[in-house]
Amino acid sequence: MSSRDLLIRGRGITKVFGYGAAKTTAVDTVDFDFHKGEIISIVGESGSGKTTLAKIIMGLLKESGGSIDYKGQPRVLRRHADRKKYWKDIQAIFQDPFSSFNLFQRVEKLLLSCIRLQGLKLTKDEQFNKMKEACSFVNLKFEELYNKYPFELSGGQMQRLMIARIFMLHPKVLIADEPTSMVDACSRSTILDMLLKLRDENEMTIIFITHDVGLAYYVSDTIYIMEKGQIVERGPAEDIILNPQHAYTRQLISDVPKIHTAWDLG
Template identity: 80%
Template sequence: MKRPDVLLSGKNVTKVFGYGKNKKTAVHDVSFDFHEGEIVSIVGESGSGKTTLAKMLLGLLSETSGEILYKGQPRSLKSHADRKKYWKDIQAIFQDPFSSFNVFYKVERLLRDCIKLQGLKLSEEKQLEMMKDACSFVNLKFEELHNKYPFELSGGQMQRLMIARIFMLHPKILIADEPTSMIDACSRSTILDMLLKLREANNMTIIFITHDVGLAYYVSDTIYIMEKGQFVESGPADEVILNPQHPYTKQLISDVPKIHEEWNLAI
């Protein structure tokens, strides 16, 4: 069976902040291939460089050296038009949903902007239908939310609203940066289920940025372990978690008892 095409790739990507004595290398010489429809997790503790890498993938930060390719071609992100075109295909969900929306825009405006980003010219009736469908997908009622501001919603509602935006935009790639870390266990399961349904419906590539090795193991096809700005181990999820080779990977697994038990049984 032919493996899906590589959608997003990196060659020797490095990000350095500052100069001279204040210079800090946040990401150092990482290479990767993310395939169409694949679920990838980039796992590491706070300060490992994973969020900096996510921002580079999104085009919010430029790489100091190396190259990130989209569909096999160098990205062109110099102009606003270039970035807008790129962001049609690559979107993100962040850890803090309240920092992800303009607090001065009501929910209806936030959803209408998704239609505008795609350059769609639709009737008022069709726009309303799209917004209602998106809310329904995440178990929200548009009629109850459309006239509210983000700060009037709960954290769980905001996370769902971010997924509703993804539902409307149909991106090729979704970067999910700790998307469930600020919500309760029940909501966490629901959010993950919604993301996986989106992946199935749209053959979307999902890149989880997480410190949660348990989450990575249970949802991912491929895992990259990141320590001090470098990938120290990568491969199929079962291989990385059940037969880890690097001491840092073993340390991460040892902090998750259930996975640690499965790992011991496997070996």
């Protein structure tokens, strides 16, 4: 990919929690380059620092050191207005969909908040049609859901509703933190297909945060392997999975023998 497509660039990103003897370095001098329309997977076991890095990229955590450029300019998130503008472009789907919504707001209000975030001035009919279209994209019927609370929906319905929000917001970047870990295999495949369709339609950059090497191999253009807060290997998905250079990468892949089997049979 050319430098013209570069969307988010990080250099020396570090995050330290605590002080003195209790100090923990969760992210340790990490560099990354994410391009327009690229699908990236940041892969590592629990505690590797990948979710902390995702929250820094999202702007939910402030880095202790390093710098992030967005669209070729230093990212500035000092004021609420700065963060609001940034979050128009960068959205996230998290592992537990119920933690991402106000459980005391009905579905209609949750989706209306997307319209307000965009600053759109729509009639009630236009609002209804926009929400209906978003639900239809994820195979939900708005007429059956609009008056329900999140706790009245299944986990699969909630994940689809999160994707409906992304459909409405058209972000330039989506951070998907273990987005399929709490749903069954059928729903997992459907959710991935929906996200890839959004990427194709909107040239959206997707950053998957996952422990699942098989998922990373299946969906990614580029894979970053993260261990103990550091990126230990990075590169095109096929290179990383079929010719791993780092011992930690080889260990992760050895836990997923199907990758080798599928390649050998192909």
